[in-house]
Amino acid sequence: MRSSVLLLLVGISHAFAGEHTYQITYGCEWNDETGKTNAFRQHGYDGEDFLLLDLKSDKWISPIKKEFKAKERCNNATIRVAYWKNYLKMDCIETLKKLLTLGKSSLEKTVSPQVSLLQKNSSSPVLCHITHFYPSNITITWMRNGQELKNVKVGNLLPNEDGTFQKTVTLQTEADEWRKNEFSCVVKHQSKTFRKTLTEKEIRTNNETSAPVDMTVVVVPVVILLSLLLIIAVIGYLVYQRKLKSGYVPAKPSPSEYESSVQSSTEA
Known part of the structure; x- marks a missing residue:
């Protein structure tokens, strides 16, 4: 009501x-x-x-x-x-x-939450981070093999700049334990249920390395550029050879022109 x-x-x-x-x-x-x-x-x-x-x-x-x-x-x-x-x-x-x-x-606006599993490093607690949900009423639980856990730390409800909310619930357990058992973060919001199962693939950490550089992205443009330069050089060589066969001889300066240029450079 x-x-x-x-x-x-x-x-x-x-x-x-x-x-x-x-x-x-x-x-x-x-x-x-x-x-x-x-x-x-x-x-x-x-x-x-x-x-x-x-x-x-x-x-x-x-x-x-x-x-x-x-x-x-x-x-x-x-x-x-x-x-x-x-x-x-x-x-x-x-x-x-x-x-x-x-x-x-x-008043009737509903925005479904985004659920993420966060961890600073491999030895840190795992955080179930829920954000961008509206309205603010939400239920968050950590489950271990289908049973609700009590040893969790519930964070405060915080507002986002867009009018939605966020909240974090921290799982206090060792990595060896959650690797051997099924741990899940279960979120209930506006009669909808969202579940995120804890696996190494799902965890986002600060130790994530950047993706390796794809060498094809670098090599392919270089090969194309070298090929273009080679084609230009070949075309230039063929044009030069054709001119030679047709009797083309580069013009040489006359002696008077040569002497005039030397004298001008000397006077300068």
């Missing part, structure tokens, strides 16, 4: 022969399955209730036995009593329903 509550709070401070606190609280409640409603309005003074609006009798009542003028004055204001009764029983409930309709997508 799920109920929805809307509370409005107003606090006012007055000073009478020192500082005192006068507080008004009012709100309403609606159960979206049964349709039952509830509402209240009450006044407090220095942290204690002294006036309550009884919506059945349409009267202000007080837990203080001594009569005082404030209660009489409030009960004499029948129009104001009728206003608050109508607001709390009608307007407040309707406002609450509208707000719940607007926030329905957030």
Whole structure:
């Protein structure tokens, strides 16, 4: 059964022969399955209730036995009593329903958890890390051969930046023991069950080495580049040989041009 509550709070401070606190609280409640409603309005003074609006009798009542003028004055204001009764029983409930309709997508949002087994090194405890789940209600247990373990350390529920949550449960056991037995981290969330069996393949550790470099990724481009250079050299050689066969002779500078260039370099 799920109920929805809307509370409005107003606090006012007055000073009478020192500082005192006068507080008004009012709100309403609606159960979206049964349709039952509830509402209240009450006044407090220095942290204690002294006036309550009884919506059945349409009267202000007080837990203080001594009569005082404030209660009489409030009960004499029948129009104001009728206003608050109508607001709390009608307007407040309707406002609450509208707000719940607007926030329905957030209230009913469900995000399934991601379960991982973590370990700092081979001699460290194994952590069952659950993250990115919503809502926050979740059950996490470590199982040994189908039996629930008690020697586990349950971490605090922590929020993620995206509005989801995370939690960690640590398994206190030796590596030799979990290698010889079946250990599983069982997570129950929103009537769904997630199980992660403890094996060396499933564990993520800080000692994980980076994947070996695939030499084909390096060798293949180099071979292609060398092949291109070789093809270019062969083509250049063939072109040069063809020119020689056709009687092509590179031009030589004339003696006068040669002397002029030498003289220019000397003068410079």
